[in-house]
Amino acid sequence: MQALERSYKSQKVIERMGKKLNRQIAGSLAACVHCGNCTESCHYVLANPGDPTYAPAYKADRVRKIFKRHFDWTGRVLPWWVKAGSVFTDEELEELKDFAFGKCTNCRRCSLNCPMGVDFAVVNRMARGLLVSVGVMPAGVAVVSKDQWEIGNQMGVLKEDYLETVEWMSDELVEALGDPGAAIPIDKPGCEIMYTINPREAKYDPRTISDAAKIFHAAGESWTMPSEGWDMTNFGLFSGDDELGGVVARRVFEKAIELGARRVVMSECGHGYRSTRCEGPNWAGMDVPFAMESSVVTMLRYLHEGRIKVDKTRNTASVTYHDSCNNARSCGMFEEPREVLRHVVTDFREMYPNRAENYCCTGGGGAMSMSEYTPRRLKSAQVKADQLRATGAKVVVTSCHNCVDGLADLIRHYKLDMKVTQLVNLVSDALVIEKRVAVPVARIAAALAGRRILVVDDEPDVRTFLTAVLEDNGATVFSAADGDEGLALARKERPDLITLDLSMPGMDGGKVFEAIRKDPVLAKISVCIITGRPELRKLIYERDVPPPEGYLDKPVNEETVLTNVRKILEVTGEHKAH
Amino acid sequence: MSGLLHFAEHRLQEAALIFMALVYTKRVLWLLKFPAGKERQAPTGSQNTPKWKGILYSWAIIGMPWVMESSRSNPFLYAQFVIFHIGVTLAIALSFIIPYAPGVLENGTVVLVFQAAIWGACAVGCIRIIRRIISPYMRAISTPDDYFSLILLTVWFAFAGLSAPNRPDQGEGPLLAYFFLTAFFLMYVPFSKISHYLYYPFTRFYFGRSMAHRGVFPIPRSVKPPVYEAAAPVQAEATATTRSH
Numbered sequence: 001m002q003a004l005e006r007s008y009k010s011q012k013v014i015e016r017m018g019k020k021l022n023r024q025i026a027g028s029l030a031a032c033v034h035c036g037n038c039t040e041s042c043h044y045v046l047a048n049p050g051d052p053t054y055a056p057a058y059k060a061d062r063v064r065k066i067f068k069r070h071f072d073w074t075g076r077v078l079p080w081w082v083k084a085g086s087v088f089t090d091e092e093l094e095e096l097k098d099f100a101f102g103k104c105t106n107c108r109r110c111s112l113n114c115p116m117g118v119d120f121a122v123v124n125r126m127a128r129g130l131l132v133s134v135g136v137m138p139a140g141v142a143v144v145s146k147d148q149w150e151i152g153n154q155m156g157v158l159k160e161d162y163l164e165t166v167e168w169m170s171d172e173l174v175e176a177l178g179d180p181g182a183a184i185p186i187d188k189p190g191c192e193i194m195y196t197i198n199p200r201e202a203k204y205d206p207r208t209i210s211d212a213a214k215i216f217h218a219a220g221e222s223w224t225m226p227s228e229g230w231d232m233t234n235f236g237l238f239s240g241d242d243e244l245g246g247v248v249a250r251r252v253f254e255k256a257i258e259l260g261a262r263r264v265v266m267s268e269c270g271h272g273y274r275s276t277r278c279e280g281p282n283w284a285g286m287d288v289p290f291a292m293e294s295s296v297v298t299m300l301r302y303l304h305e306g307r308i309k310v311d312k313t314r315n316t317a318s319v320t321y322h323d324s325c326n327n328a329r330s331c332g333m334f335e336e337p338r339e340v341l342r343h344v345v346t347d348f349r350e351m352y353p354n355r356a357e358n359y360c361c362t363g364g365g366g367a368m369s370m371s372e373y374t375p376r377r378l379k380s381a382q383v384k385a386d387q388l389r390a391t392g393a394k395v396v397v398t399s400c401h402n403c404v405d406g407l408a409d410l411i412r413h414y415k416l417d418m419k420v421t422q423l424v425n426l427v428s429d430a431l432v433i434e435k436r437v438a439v440p441v442a443r444i445a446a447a448l449a450g451r452r453i454l455v456v457d458d459e460p461d462v463r464t465f466l467t468a469v470l471e472d473n474g475a476t477v478f479s480a481a482d483g484d485e486g487l488a489l490a491r492k493e494r495p496d497l498i499t500l501d502l503s504m505p506g507m508d509g510g511k512v513f514e515a516i517r518k519d520p521v522l523a524k525i526s527v528c529i530i531t532g533r534p535e536l537r538k539l540i541y542e543r544d545v546p547p548p549e550g551y552l553d554k555p556v557n558e559e560t561v562l563t564n565v566r567k568i569l570e571v572t573g574e575h576k577a578h
Numbered sequence: 579m580s581g582l583l584h585f586a587e588h589r590l591q592e593a594a595l596i597f598m599a600l601v602y603t604k605r606v607l608w609l610l611k612f613p614a615g616k617e618r619q620a621p622t623g624s625q626n627t628p629k630w631k632g633i634l635y636s637w638a639i640i641g642m643p644w645v646m647e648s649s650r651s652n653p654f655l656y657a658q659f660v661i662f663h664i665g666v667t668l669a670i671a672l673s674f675i676i677p678y679a680p681g682v683l684e685n686g687t688v689v690l691v692f693q694a695a696i697w698g699a700c701a702v703g704c705i706r707i708i709r710r711i712i713s714p715y716m717r718a719i720s721t722p723d724d725y726f727s728l729i730l731l732t733v734w735f736a737f738a739g740l741s742a743p744n745r746p747d748q749g750e751g752p753l754l755a756y757f758f759l760t761a762f763f764l765m766y767v768p769f770s771k772i773s774h775y776l777y778y779p780f781t782r783f784y785f786g787r788s789m790a791h792r793g794v795f796p797i798p799r800s801v802k803p804p805v806y807e808a809a810a811p812v813q814a815e816a817t818a819t820t821r822s823h
Contacts, residue, residue, distance in 0.1 A: 023612040024784040030609070031777035034719045037648040037655070045715075052718035061719060073608075074723075074769050082771075083721040112797060113648035115640050115659075116774060117781035278792060281618035291620070332623020332793020353800035357647050392806040 009134040038110040047380040056110035100127040102373040105365035107325040129240025139535035140369035153231035155199035169210040188224035194261035196232035198269040211428035219307040229255030234275030238366030249280030270324030270400035310430040318347040320393035323358040324400030344430040363406020381410035449474035456486030457501040483507030502531040517545035586757035587677040594764035601768035623793010632790020636782040665699020669738040703732030
């Protein structure tokens with residue numbers, strides 16, 4: 001009778017669990033003795049004392065009860081005795097979603113602390129995959145997964161935008177070094193290295209691309225960036241969708257084979273490294289004919305081989321290092337980044353605990369794309385904030401873009417006097433290149449001189465921040481607090497660029513954007529969406545009008561704003577003008 | 579010795595052991611029917627640990643309290659674990675020694691060692707019951723089986739402790755209780771969480787193999803840094819974030 005009352009989605013979840021179970025997962029689900037040793041290893045527990053629903057064993061039991069009820073005889077014979085239970089309604093699946101996505105970052109810290117070898121992170125990933133397979137997931141996960149399926153990368157960066165950004169960085173690097181040989185090669189066949197990146201670099205942080213290019217150039221490396229298959233990140237890891245994982249990994253592998261690259265190097269991204277280097281071949285069912293390594297290892301090799309020379313006195317700020325969970329606890333990268341740091345900074349300070357025992361940045365497991373859990377995430381970040389604060393360091397370095405965002409957000413939230421950077425930036429800064437040509441200061445100081453920019457956002461703090469950043473860089477800025485006012489100002493001032501929030505009282509940003517695009521006079525104005533709700537992306541991109549020139553997720557920092565505004569005005573704007 | 583006690587020490591135990599072996603065999607076959615995951619990746623990390631070493635390390639990890647933070651930072655809990663499991667081992671051994679090698683227990687020192695270990699385990703059992711009831715975390719994750727298994731073992735320890743001198747001439751009550759409980763224990767174990775030792779080799783085998791291949795095993799411990807001059811603590815923002823917009 002019960003089976004008849006079960007919802008379609010619940011039925012599918014149970015059926016698919018049977019297909020997903022392997023010996024490791026079944027063992028992890030059967031072996032837990034509820035000893036409680038994992039409890040204190042979880043940052044969610046530490047930041048929420050007294051709330052047992054964050055305990056790893058408790059969270060695992062949400063999955064374990066289904067396993068026991070349907071796949072283990074103890075739960076079939078005496079379900080109440082072992083707290084076995086099934087799922088019947090979509091509401092119960094929503095509750096499971098809250099645990100699987102909102103109360104765990106799959107950091108694997110509890111797994112390493114379980115005496116029984118129960119790998120909860122693997123169990124939780126399976127739960128996520130089951131939920132995703134029936135469409136039960138946070139909106140941000142759906143958006144990002146869709147982008148990666150359809151556009152080929154998880155931030156929806158269009159191919160032309162990616163290539164424009166690389167070209168822009170290439171031009172700047174050639175100019176800065178005064179050396180045409182420093183140009184970034186695209187799709188160059190037969191290279192030693194095919195360099196893959198996180199789409200966040202193309203979208204928010206292109207400096208990491210030019211810094212990496214500078215290092216490759218200095219090392220005299222034979223390298224290329226691919227025009228396709230350049231995104232080594234893989235949302236399949238976070239969503240638990242092995243099929244997506246396989247498709248994304250295969251894109252990178254097939255491009256490397258097409259180009260005949262002997263080595264695929266992944267930029268500093270924990271989940272990308274793990275997804276491509278470790279899980280990718282499993283998901284794709286492919287034995288790859290080339291080597292794969294993190295750029296951290298590549299940079300260290302260059303230092304060991306004397307291919308690059310560095311001067312650590314160029315990085316004198318106190319620096320600490322955050323171990324990305326995927327790099328460290330899932331791929332064994334502990335000492336390499338520290339060795340690189342010792343070459344390029346003068347004041348390195350370990351945070352405690354560190355290495356395999358370091359705490360999650362709290363933005364892992366795709367948490368940064370799930371805005372509904374942001375307050376919970378930031379509360380749990382107290383543990384990390386205390387860890388960072390105790391170092392007294394001014395800079396936290398991490399080899400992971402996810403961690404960069406997670407740490408930047410908690411640093412802002414807890415008002416820590418720190419900034420986040422990556423090894424590639426520090427190595428680039430410390431790099432000794434004879435033919436260095438300084439970028440003219442005047443150009444940086446007034447990068448937006450003569451530009452007219454309209455800021456539309458209902459939050460006074462955001463308006464003030466954006467206005468200050470843009471005006472400091474020479475732009476003339478107008479601001480509006482809602483959509484109607486923004487549209488009126490756009491018609492009156494005809495700016496070069498509009499930064500547009502989406503959620504606003506009155507006429508929302510989506511409608512304003514559509515009105516701008518459909519207005520023959522305003523249509524040529526570049527638009528950069530700046531929103532705290534990445535899940536609304538599809539509402540913009542699925543409109544029957546040309547897409548915006550930029551799309552940024554809040555929180556944004558000065559560098560991100562400036563980089564993207566410059567890119568839109570200098571690169572995209574020029575193309576539009578032509 | 580009464581016929582009932584003889585039956586309890588021999589036939590009943592043998593039947594219970596055979597039953598347990600059959601159920602365990604079925605249990606292992608059940609676990610093996612799940613496919614083992616395959617790792618295609620080349621090794622990562624700088625640990626250079628072959629898979630077989632990782633597996634051995636993983637199996638031995640329970641005897642190395644300095645390795646896992648959860649053991650290292652809770653020495654009292656780890657000591658409880660050691661005492662409890664030594665007690666289990668000796669109480670099981672007692673169920674074979676009494677019927678098949680009673681001469682061992684004619685040595686007073688041996689009896690004392692058995693009793694000390696088993697009563698220690700009984701005391702730990704009591705502590706664990708209290709912890710499971712008092713701690714909100716433990717309560718939240720506990721099932722009826724968890725409580726029952728713990729109480730069963732603790733009571734069993736008590737009768738094992740009383741039976742260690744093996745003196746039926748002074749009253750068969752404790753010995754009868756001990757052997758009947760042992761038989762029940764043997765039959766119940768395969769259905770309860772007490773059978774975790776059956777899964778331990780599997781879970782730790784696969785976890786060790788994977789973690790060694792990925793350069794995570796042996797687990798690198800935290801290096802304790804000097805105390806730095808920390809930044810002054812400040813309060814978090816009152817509002818969670820601007821992301822809601």
